[in-house]
Amino acid sequence: MSDEPRPVPSRRLFMTGSVLGLGSLVVAGRADAKDIPTGPTGRPQPQLEQEPPLPADKQLGWAVVGLGHYAQQYVLPALGRARRSKLTALVSGNADKARTVAARHGIKTANLYGYDTLGRLAQNREVDVVYIVTPNSSHAELTVKAFEAGKHVLCEKPMANSSAECQRMIDAAKAAGRKLMIAYRAHWEPHNVRAKEMRDAGELGKVWFASSDHHRPLDPSRPRDQWRVKKAIAGGGSLVDIGIYSLNGLQWLLGESPNAVSASMFSPPDDARFTEVENVFTAELVFPSGVRATISSGYTADKKRIDLWGDKLVATLDPATAYDGNRLTVSNAQKAEEVLTESSAEQFTGELDHFSQVIAEKGEVRTPGEMGLRDIRLIEALYRAASTRTWVELNADMTMKNG
Numbered sequence: 001m002s003d004e005p006r007p008v009p010s011r012r013l014f015m016t017g018s019v020l021g022l023g024s025l026v027v028a029g030r031a032d033a034k035d036i037p038t039g040p041t042g043r044p045q046p047q048l049e050q051e052p053p054l055p056a057d058k059q060l061g062w063a064v065v066g067l068g069h070y071a072q073q074y075v076l077p078a079l080g081r082a083r084r085s086k087l088t089a090l091v092s093g094n095a096d097k098a099r100t101v102a103a104r105h106g107i108k109t110a111n112l113y114g115y116d117t118l119g120r121l122a123q124n125r126e127v128d129v130v131y132i133v134t135p136n137s138s139h140a141e142l143t144v145k146a147f148e149a150g151k152h153v154l155c156e157k158p159m160a161n162s163s164a165e166c167q168r169m170i171d172a173a174k175a176a177g178r179k180l181m182i183a184y185r186a187h188w189e190p191h192n193v194r195a196k197e198m199r200d201a202g203e204l205g206k207v208w209f210a211s212s213d214h215h216r217p218l219d220p221s222r223p224r225d226q227w228r229v230k231k232a233i234a235g236g237g238s239l240v241d242i243g244i245y246s247l248n249g250l251q252w253l254l255g256e257s258p259n260a261v262s263a264s265m266f267s268p269p270d271d272a273r274f275t276e277v278e279n280v281f282t283a284e285l286v287f288p289s290g291v292r293a294t295i296s297s298g299y300t301a302d303k304k305r306i307d308l309w310g311d312k313l314v315a316t317l318d319p320a321t322a323y324d325g326n327r328l329t330v331s332n333a334q335k336a337e338e339v340l341t342e343s344s345a346e347q348f349t350g351e352l353d354h355f356s357q358v359i360a361e362k363g364e365v366r367t368p369g370e371m372g373l374r375d376i377r378l379i380e381a382l383y384r385a386a387s388t389r390t391w392v393e394l395n396a397d398m399t400m401k402n403g
């Protein structure tokens, strides 16, 4: 212990205590009467589970492009809940709908744009980020336009319909000196994040095998499914639409990308929905470490599941990538237990605020354009494998070894 005498508390410290309403009795003899609170000082500041939003002038302004089902059902409400991000503009091909949505979300009509006037965002200082939520074939062109307007871009999955388009988007980001992120929301979903932590910490034991299945019914009576059956717009069938969750999720959870793939796809010949795109896609993935994985996707059942098969425990995300209600269980022959029960809603705000934060603080994007390009290259290899019925070998950047 130090022998030095303890410093005598200064009057200033005592004053601070009285101002906080903590020390009025202690200081009563020393302080002037005018320093002692005479009325009620209110309730103390409660412990908050969530941090409050930043002041509006510190939040980044977002323009949402394409006012379809996902944008209106999930993106716009999430922007209303976000801490670092706020909705400031809308881009739509339907002026009436845009005005209705703008009124609902408090957006002034001066901040409504059409696809042909998107370039005018360059003059709008209330917009920092453009979020592309349109059908897949338009992602590349709209992203390039947004970069030309000097904005940062969050683009929905799949990044684009070809690796060449993805490269164009990455090049445009570099030329503009702006950031590009792909909207892989599972990276902010608490159950997925916990599964990754468990696997990385060795809690599952050695994981030699993983499997992932992403299926959802396709109903062309819904507008959002009408473009999904058209190859020129969707880029492919269930693999690009939802199988991409298996591909991105497994590479993230396993921490590596495959070096060889085999695949097959199937569409019932008498089903008019699948004349251009596949219904069912299945594949086997071999990873450099020797780990194997299988994936399946389809447009019939409704299931979104990932299993990491460790020699101590199997981690099961089921559902893995739903909008809400995702679950993580671990099991073996002796036990099965739920690991955590948390709302999945945070995945949407987490994704938006991550991008606002890395823009404001010049940090690294967790799901950058390069990741989107990697996944589209892998999809191209999988279609090659399925159409040739051969194994396709891959370089580390997911380009095909045999061209």
Ligand code: NDP
Binding pocket: 065, 066, 067, 068, 069, 070, 071, 091, 092, 093, 094, 097, 133, 134, 135, 136, 138, 156, 157, 158, 183, 185, 223, 224, 225, 227, 241
């Ligand atoms: P919708 O069809 O519901 O919405 C797409 C919107 O894009 C339309 O409402 C329209 O908005 C605009 N649009 C522009 N050009 C076209 C066109 N040629 N045909 C149809 N719409 C057009 O689709 P989703 O909301 O389901 O999907 C949009 C994107 O979001 C896709 O890339 C999809 O993969 C992705 N998505 C991502 C999800 C996720 O969880 N991350 C979930 C669902 C979708 P307007 O009338 O305003 O111009």
